[in-house]
Amino acid sequence: MDFLKFNHAQYKEAFNAAVADLSLSLKLDESAAATHARERIGAMQGYIDLMQRLDSDREADGVSLTGATDASQIGGMILQLLDDIGQVAVNRGLIKTMQQMQRFSLPTALWIAQHEGKIEKLDIVVNAIASFANEGRSQEQLEVLCDVIKQVQSAVSEKIRRDVELNDPMRPWRILNLNWGIVATRTLSPPLMASVFDQLIDAIPIDAKAFFQEGMEQMDIVGYPESVREVMVHYSNLLGADSSLH
Numbered sequence: 001m002d003f004l005k006f007n008h009a010q011y012k013e014a015f016n017a018a019v020a021d022l023s024l025s026l027k028l029d030e031s032a033a034a035t036h037a038r039e040r041i042g043a044m045q046g047y048i049d050l051m052q053r054l055d056s057d058r059e060a061d062g063v064s065l066t067g068a069t070d071a072s073q074i075g076g077m078i079l080q081l082l083d084d085i086g087q088v089a090v091n092r093g094l095i096k097t098m099q100q101m102q103r104f105s106l107p108t109a110l111w112i113a114q115h116e117g118k119i120e121k122l123d124i125v126v127n128a129i130a131s132f133a134n135e136g137r138s139q140e141q142l143e144v145l146c147d148v149i150k151q152v153q154s155a156v157s158e159k160i161r162r163d164v165e166l167n168d169p170m171r172p173w174r175i176l177n178l179n180w181g182i183v184a185t186r187t188l189s190p191p192l193m194a195s196v197f198d199q200l201i202d203a204i205p206i207d208a209k210a211f212f213q214e215g216m217e218q219m220d221i222v223g224y225p226e227s228v229r230e231v232m233v234h235y236s237n238l239l240g241a242d243s244s245l246h
Helices: 008-018 020-027 032-061 071-091 095-114 123-133 139-155 172-186 190-203 205-223 226-238
Strands: none
Touching: 008 020, 008 032, 008 095, 020 032, 020 071, 032 071, 071 095, 071 123, 095 123, 095 139, 123 139, 123 172, 139 172, 139 190, 172 190, 172 205, 190 205, 190 226, 205 226
């Protein structure tokens, strides 16, 4: 499955395959916890079908998602279910299943964004983005990932965007934006870097200065092209970071 876009058929098929081992593990377990876990998997399958029906209705009749069928609510429930199922998988030693549940959060977030909803649960999405960013990817794939992060970032709720817990370096909003900056740098595209860096300064102004400082340190370590270095120098100087490294 291509997790960097939303496709109903692929999503449903891939999810059912991803939970197969977990479902088998739960099948003969009659405990309350196992029953609850099976219910969560069933609920998730129901929400996948609901997304498909809503999109079909929207395409056929131009019906918008409002009220009880709001994309924010539906997407939020799905993100929570994915997190819950992932925790059950971890408890049963199925680490790969948990990682797959995290990855399903990314097309879910894109679905929310495409329906102009708001993402209220960001941590699982950030973990998914980090896993993709850590993989070896071509420049073209990195540019696609950059666009995906842009869509996610723009759909994050205002409550999260306020970024009030500045003392927490692991807050999802900070990690999301820093990863966006890192992925943009790895594309080696100065225009794309500049576009992302402008938004980085707006989103996490306090952390942006340190990001550009560390970026300058990486220029020589990694051996980035001069055109990339020039962009990093510009933004480092803009925020008063030390750009004298060479």
